[in-house]
Amino acid sequence: MSKKASNFQKVVMSWGYRGKEIFKPLNTGWSDDLDFVFVHRDQVCNGLKRQRPHDPNATYNGYDEREDTEERARSGRLKKAVPVPDRIQSAYHDSKNIYDDILTLGSFFSRQYIRFFWSGTDDNEIARKILAYVPNDFSGKLLDVPVGTAVFTEKKWRSLSKAKITCLDYSADMLEQAKKRLEDLEHISFVQGDVGSLPLDDGSQDIVMSMNGFHAFPDKKKAFKETFRVLKDGGMFIACFYIKGKSKRTDWLVKSILSEKGWFTPPFPTEDQLLRILHKLYSEVEYHVDGAIVYFKCTKGTLRGI
Numbered sequence: 039m040s041k042k043a044s045n046f047q048k049v050v051m052s053w054g055y056r057g058k059e060i061f062k063p064l065n066t067g068w069s070d071d072l073d074f075v076f077v078h079r080d081q082v083c084n085g086l087k088r089q090r091p092h093d094p095n096a097t098y099n100g101y102d103e104r105e106d107t108e109e110r111a112r113s114g115r116l117k118k119a120v121p122v123p124d125r126i127q128s129a130y131h132d133s134k135n136i137y138d139d140i141l142t143l144g145s146f147f148s149r150q151y152i153r154f155f156w157s158g159t160d161d162n163e164i165a166r167k168i169l170a171y172v173p174n175d176f177s178g179k180l181l182d183v184p185v186g187t188a189v190f191t192e193k194k195w196r197s198l199s200k201a202k203i204t205c206l207d208y209s210a211d212m213l214e215q216a217k218k219r220l221e222d223l224e225h226i227s228f229v230q231g232d233v234g235s236l237p238l239d240d241g242s243q244d245i246v247m248s249m250n251g252f253h254a255f256p257d258k259k260k261a262f263k264e265t266f267r268v269l270k271d272g273g274m275f276i277a278c279f280y281i282k283g284k285s286k287r288t289d290w291l292v293k294s295i296l297s298e299k300g301w302f303t304p305p306f307p308t309e310d311q312l313l314r315i316l317h318k319l320y321s322e323v324e325y326h327v328d329g330a331i332v333y334f335k336c337t338k339g340t341l342r343g344i
């Protein structure tokens with residue numbers, strides 16, 4: 039048992055639960071292991087949802103419902119536990135009306151926020167750079183995940199009338215905003231879903247674009263796997279997102295506020311960790327850092343994979 043295990047953890051572990059069944063839902067580490075909060079029969083599902091909100095068919099290793107009795111929950115000082123709502127849905131529901139303004143530096147407040155916490159990194163500028171990786175006459179298949187409100191991509195996606203674009207997001211509220219912007223266009227379709235389980239065939243996409251998504255995705259390993267899987271050989275994976283270790287101020291904000299609220303979900307890779315993943319998966323990597331944001335374009339070669 040880890041030295042850091044709390045008394046609470048020790049009690050529950052003494053009931054026979056293994057160390058993997060940990061109690062810090064935000065401390066999931068780089069693994070596929072299931073972490074969940076053991077609470078009460080009716081609440082365990084909510085705890086699971088919090089960790090794996092998008093995978094209702096997953097097997098819940100280590101959880102035996104027969105042992106999840108009310109008596110145990112009560113004796114384990116778990117009386118105060120409350121049902122946990124779906125963090126991502128509720129976080130993006132709450133912010134849907136201010137999201138565009140903050141990210142596009144649309145107000146005095148958002149400009150100060152970006153200057154102070156994000157080293158002045160302008161998301162408009164990064165979006166412009168990564169959208170320029172998509173040729174103006176692109177006519178293949180493109181997946182935009184997560185599309186969010188399409189605030190950065192609307193203009194470009196409108197112009198690519200010969201392409202077939204799939205806009206996917208987990209948040210129904212964010213997707214609704216994207217639809218308002220783009221649903222009049224036949225070459226664009228909308229899917230509410232999980233990047234960790236994409237409803238697309240292997241090798242079906244010429245480009246996968248992921249703008250500001252990986253810092254929000256709860257299961258990053260699956261997100262890397264899935265975005266790689268649906269790309270065809272020679273296809274491009276284009277993305278930008280936050281990485282840890284570039285700015286103490288940004289790291290503090292992300293850990294103490296954005297992750298707490300559910301807009302971001304740890305763990306976050308450092309630059310070295312991310313580069314290792316990208317080089318393992320992709321044959322060509324063009325990579326840049328601006329403040330605590332990384333943006334890149336990768337090409338999928340043959341014989342690569344996780």
Ligand SMILES: C[S@@+](CC[C@H](N)C(=O)[O-])C[C@H]1O[C@@H](n2cnc3c(N)ncnc32)[C@H](O)[C@@H]1O
Pocket residue numbers: 092126130141183184185186187188189190206207208209212231232233234248249250251254255256
């Ligand atoms: C910071 S926003 C980025 C949206 C947009 N690309 C942009 O740059 O404005 C993060 C988005 O990730 C979505 N998201 C979080 N987890 C997801 C998942 N597992 N699958 C798909 N989308 C997810 C959220 O709903 C949210 O819309």
